[in-house]
Amino acid sequence: MEYAEPPDPILGVTEAYKRDTSPDKLNLGVGAYRTEELQPYMLEVVKKAERIMIDSEDNKEYLPIEGLADFNKATAELLLGKDNAAIREGRVTTLQSLSGTGSLRVGAAFIGKFLPGRTVYLSNPTWGNHKNIFADAGVEWKEYRYFDKATIGLDFEGMTADLEAAPDGSIAVLHGCAHNPTGVDPTREQWGAIADLCERKGHLPFFDVAYQGFASGSLDDDAWAPRFFANRGIEIMVAQSYSKNLGLYAERVGAINFVLADAAAAKRVLSQIKRIARALYSNPPVHGARIASTVISRPELFAEWNTEMDEMAGRIKSVRQLLYDELTKLEPSRDWSFVTRQIGMFSFTGLSPKQARTWLPGRCSLPCCNVENMTQKHHVYMTKDGRISLAGLSAAKTPALAAAIVDSFKV
Numbered sequence: 001m002e003y004a005e006p007p008d009p010i011l012g013v014t015e016a017y018k019r020d021t022s023p024d025k026l027n028l029g030v031g032a033y034r035t036e037e038l039q040p041y042m043l044e045v046v047k048k049a050e051r052i053m054i055d056s057e058d059n060k061e062y063l064p065i066e067g068l069a070d071f072n073k074a075t076a077e078l079l080l081g082k083d084n085a086a087i088r089e090g091r092v093t094t095l096q097s098l099s100g101t102g103s104l105r106v107g108a109a110f111i112g113k114f115l116p117g118r119t120v121y122l123s124n125p126t127w128g129n130h131k132n133i134f135a136d137a138g139v140e141w142k143e144y145r146y147f148d149k150a151t152i153g154l155d156f157e158g159m160t161a162d163l164e165a166a167p168d169g170s171i172a173v174l175h176g177c178a179h180n181p182t183g184v185d186p187t188r189e190q191w192g193a194i195a196d197l198c199e200r201k202g203h204l205p206f207f208d209v210a211y212q213g214f215a216s217g218s219l220d221d222d223a224w225a226p227r228f229f230a231n232r233g234i235e236i237m238v239a240q241s242y243s244k245n246l247g248l249y250a251e252r253v254g255a256i257n258f259v260l261a262d263a264a265a266a267k268r269v270l271s272q273i274k275r276i277a278r279a280l281y282s283n284p285p286v287h288g289a290r291i292a293s294t295v296i297s298r299p300e301l302f303a304e305w306n307t308e309m310d311e312m313a314g315r316i317k318s319v320r321q322l323l324y325d326e327l328t329k330l331e332p333s334r335d336w337s338f339v340t341r342q343i344g345m346f347s348f349t350g351l352s353p354k355q356a357r358t359w360l361p362g363r364c365s366l367p368c369c370n371v372e373n374m375t376q377k378h379h380v381y382m383t384k385d386g387r388i389s390l391a392g393l394s395a396a397k398t399p400a401l402a403a404a405i406v407d408s409f410k411v
């Protein structure tokens with residue numbers, strides 16, 4: 001083997017952060033929630049669910065290939081709403097998989113196997129792993145325009161023009177809410193136009209829902225887009241993740257859902273995705289799925305989860321506001337309003353690597369770009385596309401971060 005892969009552009013940032021010995025260092029690379037003390041947070045409701053699980057003495061036998069039945073029912077209802085017509089009519093197929101990534105990978109394998117020749121369209125930019133996932137499944141991907149650098153907002157005309165120009169029957173990967181990395185989502189009206197376009201062109205929307213409840217604090221609001229498509233009778237695929245909203249990052253809890261035209265198709269698709277999962281990892285882990293189904297199905301725990309999620313989302317919103325205030329105080333001549341317009345975990349700062357195409361955190365000796373200046377001079381670790389995770393920021397560290405950003409824009 002002559003060629004070594006470079007570190008992962010997101011997880012590699014954490015590796016570089018760990019090597020830094022500065023007391024001022026700040027890791028805003030990975031999208032993981034931290035408390036104000038910058039410590040990982042385990043939800044109280046997760047601890048309660050685990051205590052219930054210990055007392056109920058469930059075993060650790062293999063799950064069926066499609067996963068825990070209670071979890072699959074609960075997760076489809078959480079996504080689409082309890083009284084959703086597609087669920088009632090048996091048109092929804094759900095397979096528990098390995099968090100968002102594994103669910104996307106099963107969906108990608110399905111596309112590769114049963115929709116050969118169809119191209120997947122990813123937003124530009126998108127979560128970095130999307131490209132790996134589809135490429136490794138042997139599925140061709142292209143990009144549609146999404147982000148307008150001038151407005152630091154959605155390039156809606158570019159997005160719809162590119163999806164319009166895509167061959168009929170293409171697959172459009174759409175972020176269900178809190179687009180990663182930009183934090184910029186279509187409005188409901190724009191979602192309506194995207195749904196019209198997909199319907200007219202026969203495109204298959206593949207929603208990636210990694211932040212349900214975590215963006216706004218409301219599970220229903222954050223599931224609005226996939227529900228809207230499903231309720232219009234458009235067939236969709238949806239990958240779900242419980243990494244962020246239940247803080248179950250390492251438990252790998254998620255699902256791939258298909259909302260289809262009829263129940264017979266749902267049965268056939270289930271048989272096929274089971275075959276795919278069987279060869280990839282055989283069957284999914286049980287612990288995290290039991291936590292999620294316990295929390296979702298017990299009204300008292302469900303209410304408590306909503307409160308905790310609201311608190312997490314609220315803390316992120318408050319540091320977002322604080323960052324905006326600090327930036328405006330330090331550099332009033334610049335318009336920082338994009339910080340508070342963006343939603344979810346991230347802020348897409350507009351800092352960029354410029355000439356430093358091969359830049360990796362901690363590898364270059366001189367700050368030759370403004371993202372690198374953030375790391376080398378200010379010990380702020382972030383992805384090179386200029387994304388910072390506000391979930392990893394505390395109020396106490398916000399003034400220092402604002403100063404680092406203002407300084408780095410001058411590089």
Ligand SMILES: Cc1ncc(COP(=O)(O)O)c(C=O)c1O
Pocket residue numbers: 031098099100101102127175180208210240241242243249254
């Ligand atoms: C857009 C998006 N999709 C999917 C995922 C998958 O995460 P996981 O595999 O931890 O559920 C993430 C995680 O950051 C994400 O941001």
